[in-house]
Amino acid sequence: MFQQTNPQFFEELSADIKGRKVNQIVDLIYGEVPLRKEDGSFWTPRIIGSSKQIEVHETFLSFVWCAIYSTFVKYLETVDFPQTNNRQGKAAYTANQDHLETATQMFDYARSLIVDFQKWNIDVSPNPEKYLAENRDFIEQTTLYYNSAVKFILCHEYAHLKFEHLKNIDKNTDKSRFCEMEYEADNFAIDSIMKGYFEPAHFAAEAQRLANEIGxxxxxxxxxYFKASTEGAKHPNAEDRLTNALERLKLEDNHPGWGIACTGFKFWDSQFGKNLVWDIENKSFKELYYQLLDQIKKEN
Structure with a gap:
């Protein structure tokens, strides 16, 4: 999946492997451990300078799938379906409380992985490995977005190796330079994915583009969902990275990507008690996003 990000990507990646900028092996670390390490850092994806490898932890991947599932279902049930009802002028969809409760449970499980690893009960909880056919829509759509999200994350880390960012930093490097490199990595990842869009005439063009954008x-x-503050010591604020991505993707004002971003803010708000004011009436998803963003910025 990663190698086929776009038609030219494999050739580009192969050249960087041959040029010894990138190790051809992604280091997938297995282990039933929480994401928070004893020193307070997290098992989030990173690059290893000595081996030039991308490192990804098994628990992080589980966290990502569960977090996407909960956010996506919450978006559908509380944002997308009501908007569809408004457009159609009738109650074609009603919120499914069982779906919402399951989404909350999955979110609670996802965030618990940060501090206390508990085994994923695939006999009871939604998961991409074992599920009933009647539950396939939420699960398989989640997996589709998960695949694209992981592709974006891998492309981001690959960019750090490709542009040899580690060679450009030392103990005196200031935060602005770190931020520049993070945006460069994000933009490379987004642009690489956009280059892989199918031609408009392709029968799956719209679905593939949507999956990649939302991913x-x-x-x-x-x-x-890792912490109450959006500020990073050596990274741009999380909301600034998100805004950059949304704008770079050139999404329409009511694109689901804006709505999902708002739902993500809502989950983060419920997790850390930010008390964001959610006023969706007569607003596009984009307008709602910037309204919530303004509240986050004022708090920071």
Missing amino acids: VIFGIVVMF
């Missing part, structure tokens, strides 16, 4: 958004949104 990029989720690749950033899930990082909000």
